[in-house]
Amino acid sequence: MKVKFLGTGTSQGVPVITCQCEVCKSLDYRDKRFRASIHVEVDDKSLVVDTGPDFRMQMLNASVKNLDAIIYTHEHKDHTAGLDDIRPFNFVQKKDMPIYGRKQVLEQIKTEFAYVFSDKKxxxxxxxKAIEINDAPFEIGGTEIIPLPVWHYKLPVYGFRIKDFAYITDTNNIPEETLVLLKNLDVLVLNALQKAPHISHFTLEEAIEMAQKIGAKRTFFTHISHRLGMHDEVEQSLPDGIFLGYDGLEVVLN
Known part of the structure; x- marks a missing residue:
């Protein structure tokens, strides 16, 4: 199983338009962040979690030639806006693209991309092919996906567990019943927006505390704002086994 970080940035990406902070002007490639998304290769399947505004460039940069399905965490535009760019996969694979999401996510997608679902296309x-999911585990090509209900302030969001890997972004509240589903992880990906308090995202300190509570062998932070600081400086301050994710990072699970 291999996981590639397609994007590790927050809703504005990094650098932020017009910003002149040291992070946005950094020459370190790890400080350049597309909107949050991952590509998972597992059991001969190619899956993407979320299609943000940078989806086209993410697919090109990662040289993804085949895509079996897309799974959505929630309906915000920085996680859905690039959906139109699945068309080349339709053309090459000659089939509909399955997209998985809870009811409210699919309804939002059908509104924003109404022309896709029109009777006269x-x-x-x-x-x-829109496929509704709920809290129950589901399968894609025989691979079990376990939804992980979390809260993005008052908005319900899904993380997902695939084998011993879990991906959770856009949250500041992981319920106890979800923590039970996060035992014995090899790799955890968790959002860590910035150092200052935020209404709907974990701060760096909160993310570290939660990562240590979950106890995965390795934890990588994502959905990172320019306000978090320089990648190199922040990563040096992290506890053992906890790292900052960056665009293009590949993590292999045995």
Whole structure:
């Protein structure tokens, strides 16, 4: 199983338009962050979690030639806006793209991409098969996916567990019943927005505390704001076994 970080940035990405802070002006490639997304290769399947505004460049940069399904954490635009760019996969694979999400996510996608679901479709629009999920585990090509309910302030969001890997972004509240599903992880990916308190995301300190509570062998932080600081400086301050994710990072699970 291999996980590639397609994007590790917050909703504005890094650098932020017009910003002149040291992070946004950094020449370190690890300080350049697309919107949060991952590519998972598991059991001969190719999966993506979330298609933000940078989806096209993420697919090109990662040289993804085949995509079996897309799984959505929630309906915010920085996680859905790139959906139209699945069209080349439709063309090459000659089939609809399965997309998985809770009811409210799929309804939002059907509103924002109404032309995709119209009875009279314009030629060449994305071909999509929308599949509703809930808290119950589901399968993609025989691989079990376990939804991980968390809260993004008052918005319900899903993380996902695949084998001994778990991905949770856009949260500041992981319920106890979800923590039970996070035992015995090899790798955990968790959001760590910034150092200052935030209404709907873990701060760096909160993310470290939660990572240590969950106790995965390795934890990587994502959904990172320019306000967190320089990648190199922040990572040096982290406890053993906890790292900052960065765009292009590949993590292999045995």
């Amino acid at each position: 314009y030629p060449g629009v994305p071909q999509i």
